[in-house]
Amino acid sequence: MVDNGYYSWMIVATALVLMMTTPALALFYGGMTRSKTVLNMMMMSFSAVPVVGLVFVLWGWSEGWGADGVGNSNKDLIASPFKLFGLHDVSPANFIYVLFQLTFAVITVALISGSIADRVKFSSWIVFQVLWVTVVYLVIAHNVWAGGWFYNKFPNLDYAGGTVVHINAGVAGGVLALIMGPRRGFKKDPMKPHNLTLTMIGAGLLWFGWYGFNVGSIVFTSQGQSKQGWGSFAAQFQGETGVTFLNTTIATMAACLGWLVVERIIHGKATSLGAASGIVAGLVAITPSCGSVNTLGAICIGAIAGMVCAVAISLKYKIGLDDSLDVVGVHLTGGILGAILIGFFGTTSSPQGKDGLFPKGGGGLFYGGDSTLLYHQFMGVLFTIVWCGVFTAIIGLAIKYTIGWRISEDDEIEGIDLTEHGETAYDLDGRSSGSLGAPTSAYAKEGVPA
Amino acid sequence: MKQVTAVIKPFKLDDVKAALEVLGIQGLTVSEVQGFGRQKGHTEVYRGAEYTVDLVPKVKIDVLVDDPSADKVVDAIVEAAKTGKIGDGKVWVTSVDTLVRVRTGERGADAV
Numbered sequence: 001m002v003d004n005g006y007y008s009w010m011i012v013a014t015a016l017v018l019m020m021t022t023p024a025l026a027l028f029y030g031g032m033t034r035s036k037t038v039l040n041m042m043m044m045s046f047s048a049v050p051v052v053g054l055v056f057v058l059w060g061w062s063e064g065w066g067a068d069g070v071g072n073s074n075k076d077l078i079a080s081p082f083k084l085f086g087l088h089d090v091s092p093a094n095f096i097y098v099l100f101q102l103t104f105a106v107i108t109v110a111l112i113s114g115s116i117a118d119r120v121k122f123s124s125w126i127v128f129q130v131l132w133v134t135v136v137y138l139v140i141a142h143n144v145w146a147g148g149w150f151y152n153k154f155p156n157l158d159y160a161g162g163t164v165v166h167i168n169a170g171v172a173g174g175v176l177a178l179i180m181g182p183r184r185g186f187k188k189d190p191m192k193p194h195n196l197t198l199t200m201i202g203a204g205l206l207w208f209g210w211y212g213f214n215v216g217s218i219v220f221t222s223q224g225q226s227k228q229g230w231g232s233f234a235a236q237f238q239g240e241t242g243v244t245f246l247n248t249t250i251a252t253m254a255a256c257l258g259w260l261v262v263e264r265i266i267h268g269k270a271t272s273l274g275a276a277s278g279i280v281a282g283l284v285a286i287t288p289s290c291g292s293v294n295t296l297g298a299i300c301i302g303a304i305a306g307m308v309c310a311v312a313i314s315l316k317y318k319i320g321l322d323d324s325l326d327v328v329g330v331h332l333t334g335g336i337l338g339a340i341l342i343g344f345f346g347t348t349s350s351p352q353g354k355d356g357l358f359p360k361g362g363g364g365l366f367y368g369g370d371s372t373l374l375y376h377q378f379m380g381v382l383f384t385i386v387w388c389g390v391f392t393a394i395i396g397l398a399i400k401y402t403i404g405w406r407i408s409e410d411d412e413i414e415g416i417d418l419t420e421h422g423e424t425a426y427d428l429d430g431r432s433s434g435s436l437g438a439p440t441s442a443y444a445k446e447g448v449p450a
Numbered sequence: 451m452k453q454v455t456a457v458i459k460p461f462k463l464d465d466v467k468a469a470l471e472v473l474g475i476q477g478l479t480v481s482e483v484q485g486f487g488r489q490k491g492h493t494e495v496y497r498g499a500e501y502t503v504d505l506v507p508k509v510k511i512d513v514l515v516d517d518p519s520a521d522k523v524v525d526a527i528v529e530a531a532k533t534g535k536i537g538d539g540k541v542w543v544t545s546v547d548t549l550v551r552v553r554t555g556e557r558g559a560d561a562v
Contacts, residue, residue, distance in 0.1 A: 192494065192501045267495045277497060314498035326497060 006237055009216065010096045016212025017103035021045055021110045024209055028202025028276070029114050032325050035194040036415025037118040038425045044113035044125055051129045052109045056102040058086055064138035065146045070097055070219060073147030078139055100216060105137055108165045114325035115173025116405075118183050119412055122420050124405050131395045132172065136388050140164050144380065155359060156380030157352055157373075159244070160217035162288025162338040163384040170332025171388040174323055179396040180405040182322030184412050191324075196272050203276035207252060210283045214248045214290045215241050240291065240351035247290040248283070251302030255282020258306025266311075274310065277330060281309035284334030289342045292352040297345030297366075304341065305334045339381050343374025451546040451559060452520040454513045457483065458531040458539040463509050469530035470513065473522060476562070479512040489537030508539060514549060516559045 026045035033041045052060075059081040066072040066079020068090050084090055087098060109129050141164050143150035158164060183191065193199060218240050220233055259278025260270040285305030286298060293301065313329035316322070323329065346364035347353060353363065361372030399405055406412075411419035418424055458466060463480065470478065484505040491504035515523050520543050527541050551561040 190501050192496050192499075263495075267498065267500075269495065271495065273496055310498075317499065329497075 003233060003237075006233070007096065009241075010100060013212035013216025014096060014100045014103055016209045017100065017107065017216065018049070020206055020209035020213065021103070021107045022049055024202050024205035025107060025110050026202070027198045028206060028280070029117070029325055031195045031198030031200075031202060032114075032193040032273075033117050034191060034415075035426055036417055036424070038194065038198075039417040039421055039423055040122070041113070041117055043122065043421065044117075044120075045110040047122075047126060048106050048110040048113075048129060051126055052106045052133050053102055055130055055133050056105050057098070060105060060133060060138055061087060061090070061098045061101065063134070064141045065098075065101065066142075067146075068094055071146035073152075075147065075149055075152040077149050078142050079146070079148075081134075101141070104161060104165060104213070105133055105141070108137055108161075108169050109133060111165070111169035111327060111331055112173045112176065115177040115323045115327040116180060117324035118416055119180065119406055121403070121405065121407055124399055124403055127403065128176075128395060128399055132392065135391045135395065136172065137164070137168065140168055140384055140387060143383070150380075150383050154376045154379040154383075155357070156339070156376040157292050157342050157346065157357060158288045158339065158380060159291040159352065160214045160287045162284070162335045163380050166284045166287060166331040166335030167339065167381060167384045168335075168388050170328050170330075170335055171385050172392040173327035174321065174332065175389055175392040176396050176405075177321055177323045177328075179393065179400055182320070183324065184409055186322045187317060187320070193273060196276075199276050200272055203279045207279055207283060210248060210252075210287075211245060214287060215244045217291075218244070236351075236355070239354075243351050244290040246295065247293060247298035248286050250295065251286035251290070251298040251305075252279055252282035254299045254302030255279065255285065255306030255309075258282075258303040259310040262307045262310040277313070277326070278306040278310065281305045281330050281334045284331055285338035285341070288335070288338045289345070292342050292347070292350045292358075293345045294347050294350060297341075297347065301338060301341045301345060305337045308337060309333050336381055339377050340374070343371070343377040346373050451549050451562060452515055452517055453544045453546050454511075454515060454520060454523045454527070454541065455544070456511045456513075456527045456531065456539065456541040457485065457508050458511065458527070459533065459537065460507060460509045462531045462533070463511070465530040466511060466527055469526040470523065473519070473526055475513060475515070475523065477514075481510045481512075483508050483510045487537070487540075506537065514546065514562055516562050 022045065026042040029045060030038045030042040062084035063078050063081035066074070066083060068084070072079050087095070090098060109132065112132075113125070142148040144156070144158050144164050156163070185191070218237065220236060256275055256278040259274050259281060263274040264270045282302040282305055285301050289301055290298070309330050312333040313326045316326070316329065321328070342364060344364045344366050346358065346369065347367040348358050348363045352358065358369075359372040359376055362369035364373055365371065407416060407419060456466070460482075467478070484507055486504050486506060489506055491502060491506055494501045494503060511527070513523055524541050524543060532538055548557070549561045550557055
């Protein structure tokens with residue numbers, strides 16, 4: 001299965017997906033926060049790399065995949081967290097698959113942070129990451145991707161993480177925002193984005209990195225493996241990556257335009273933040289579906305996602321949920337749309353159809369299939385929402401009543417960058433530089449010999 | 451001595467400065483300010499959330515002159531800063547009791 005071309009692509013794809021968190025998502029989110037909270041927002045993304053990354057290497061791969069290969073079909077809720085602890089018994093030739101999956105876990109956790117911007121103790125966020133990856137992410141990943149209990153019951157299609165990454169992050173973000181309450185001044189004080197150029201750069205980089213995310217998610221089928229030599233793999237590799245790359249691109253284009261059209265109609269202007277948001281909504285929706293639909297299907301899914309998400313982001317003001325940067329409105333909504341629409345637009349002439357991954361009922365409702373596919377897709381969404389919702393609530397409440405989530409009211413008004421990190425993001429005119437304190441002043445207090 | 455203060459549209463600064471140089475004005479101070487008058491602000495919409503921005507950016511010019519020059523300076527500023535549209539700003543004159551040039555210690559009209 002390891003061919004030089006494919007192996008090289010996986011190295012590149014893994015680096016691309018890591019780039020989606022650092023810096024792409026950090027920029028995308030950071031630009032949308034206020035100038036006094038941008039560093040904390042970026043740190044919530046950046047910290048996911050070391051924290052989730054180390055968890056993943058220590059027990060994450062063992063718990064979620066539990067094999068020296070791409071998965072372990074044990075039909076259980078999890079694999080063993082201890083069997084391959086620290087990648088013990090995983091051969092170096094398979095490290096790249098571990099690392100590829102590691103980057104997915106990292107960005108899923110980083111995505112959650114957008115719901116709870118500007119108000120969370122950094123230490124609580126670190127503790128949450130460790131618990132959530134262990135109890136929620138790895139379980140869902142094992143059940144949807146690695147041959148776990150759920151997939152054995154309802155073999156749903158999720159090419160690159162509509163359920164595992166986006167619905168998962170969206171539900172977790174919404175539940176946490178509910179548990180910890182809104183930012184001080186939500187719906188009263190202006191909280192407009194402080195630097196949309198950062199957000200535009202972030203959205204562009206996310207799009208670029210998403211090719212690693214979607215196109216790198218190719219899995220070679222047992223059908224292919226039964227044939228001899230690389231030849232049959234090469235056919236699948238070239239045909240499938242062509243389709244997933246194209247679908248990822250055109251769905252995103254359609255979503256970008258769809259969002260802008262809705263904005264223009266409702267608010268009178270097509271905005272840059274709308275373009276950036278539409279791009280992400282389209283990428284989210286095509287993530288589960290890029291291997292199971294054709295060109296027309298991808299355009300429709302993208303357009304629907306762009307338009308629906310453009311409306312969905314306003315709901316938080318109606319229900320009073322401070323999902324600060326719209327993780328629910330974009331990632332949960334887009335993820336559900338992408339997963340469910342497979343049940344309509346899925347076609348057996350797609351790569352996953354040719355790989356024999358569709359249920360016996362055939363393609364989606366618009367492509368001659370019966371409702372089996374839609375039913376499986378629905379159950380995949382439901383499983384993710386329920387598991388993630390319940391266990392995120394348990395973790396979120398446990399943290400709330402022990403170490404606590406929120407920084408103090410004074411600190412929040414002062415700005416979390418300064419109070420949690422001791423830094424300010426911008427000093428453009430130099431007037432707020434202050435006087436130069438001796439660098440050692442913290443250690444050599446007055447009257448105490450150094 | 452008088453202090454002439456003008457709050458004008460930012461893009462009119464160069465015209466006003468040029469007009470004052472023609473009058474032989476030796477120096478002025480410029481600040482970026484925000485405020486509101488009859489020109490209302492505007493609204494911005496970010497992801498469906500509407501923000502009212504009611505403070506408009508303006509430029510403030512302060513010029514110190516001797517008493518006889520004050521009217522000419524005011525007229526020059528008004529002429530140069532005028533677009534005829536709402537939001538052109540205001541010019542006003544205040545009396546200055548004491549004026550000192552820091553470098554030489556000159557006082558009063560000599561320090562203008």
